[in-house]
């Protein structure tokens with residue numbers, strides 16, 4: 168299954184290692200997190216390990232949960248952060264997150280092409296339709312998932328047309344004739360449809376390295392359809408192997424239905440790992456990271472993810488499919504709700520087990536806790552099962568977890584021929600082998 172395949176690996180710069188009580192550890196260096204130098208340091212480390220890209224999730228609202236006992240200097244604009252990081256790195260890809268629900272496509276097309284230009288072809292766009300934040304953009308409530316995805320489809324189309332509206336080939340620079348650029352090649356797009364009217368062309372030419380790779384996050388039926396039609400990579404929530412195999416197979420066959428090569432899309436789940444020198448230390452890191460999650464907080468989270476209130480049930484009572492709320496009721500993310508519904512239907516877990524699920528305590532990401540060997544085996548198992556094409560590293564518990572990842576785990580992957588030892592290209596398209 169893994170013959171000739173190598174992993175695609177990104178690092179999230181969302182400081183996942185300070186989550187929960189992680190920041191309170193004496194060696195957490197949390198004071199430094201308010202400075203860009205802190206992120207540049209990790210970016211350089213990731214580039215030294217030849218990772219494919221850096222990544223940053225982003226939301227356009229302040230969650231009350233982020234204020235108070237959580238380590239957070241707020242959420243700076245990731246595209247601007249990557250512009251600074253671009254000047255301090257040379258080859259690693261820079262995947263920024265931008266919502267199609269709240270921004271105008273002309274501005275987004277321009278920002279992304281600017282990052283591509285500033286970084287010499289290393290920009291990537293993680294397209295999100297957002298879960299919350301409508302109150303920061305007017306009085307209307309959050310649009311339905313259907314409307315958000317319909318808008319995302321048109322938005323992405325407009326952005327791509329704008330990138331093509333001023334092609335690199337339009338730059339001629341002929342001193343003799345006085346022709347700097349070829350007017351005929353810079354064209355309006357004259358787009359007018361359900362959500363947007365945009366004339367174009369864009370204010371700057373496309374970068375010579377080629378079109379900016381697209382990532383997508385959101386795995387409901389419409390989310391998958393959208394992703395498989397345009398995305399080069401999918402940032403997936405994948406708590407277990409089975410859900411991963413199902414998701415990857417489904418995305419690949421949908422891609423084929425869209426007339427695309429199934430190998431052209433890479434399924435990259437978040438891998439929230441807690442690495443330490445001993446298994447016991449790793450377990451302790453994991454426990455500390457979730458120590459602030461009281462039973463009441465877990466019940467509140469379950470209610471918000473699934474719309475299920477089981478706070479009056481004893482912890483050892485089984486939760487069954489009959490207890491699940493109507494599947495059509497509005498939830499923040501269908502992806503997360505569906506993962507939990509499937510788990511409950513299949514295993515009839517106890518209340519305690521439900522409250523321990525990644526969808527409830529975190530963000531439904533794949534969690535791996537242990538020594539380098541444990542996490543390495545987990546990665547190889549999913550890769551061989553056909554659940555993943557790589558992953559986005561979400562280091563958990565402490566900076567040490569991330570150091571062990573770079574210093575020991577990545578070299579083990581290289582040793583096994585599962586990851587590159589040197590870059591063969593210097594653009595994100597080249598790292599992702601987009602032809």
Ligand SMILES: Cc1cc2nc3c(=O)[nH]c(=O)nc-3n(C[C@H](O)[C@H](O)[C@H](O)COP(=O)(O)O)c2cc1C
Nearest residue numbers: 224225295296297384385386387390404500501502
């Ligand atoms: C793994 C994952 C990561 C996501 N990251 C973001 C993010 O960084 N910013 C954001 O606004 N929305 C994010 N979303 C929300 C999605 O873009 C989407 O709005 C939401 O999941 C609803 O779509 P769905 O019904 O297909 O799940 C994420 C969703 C998933 C599953």
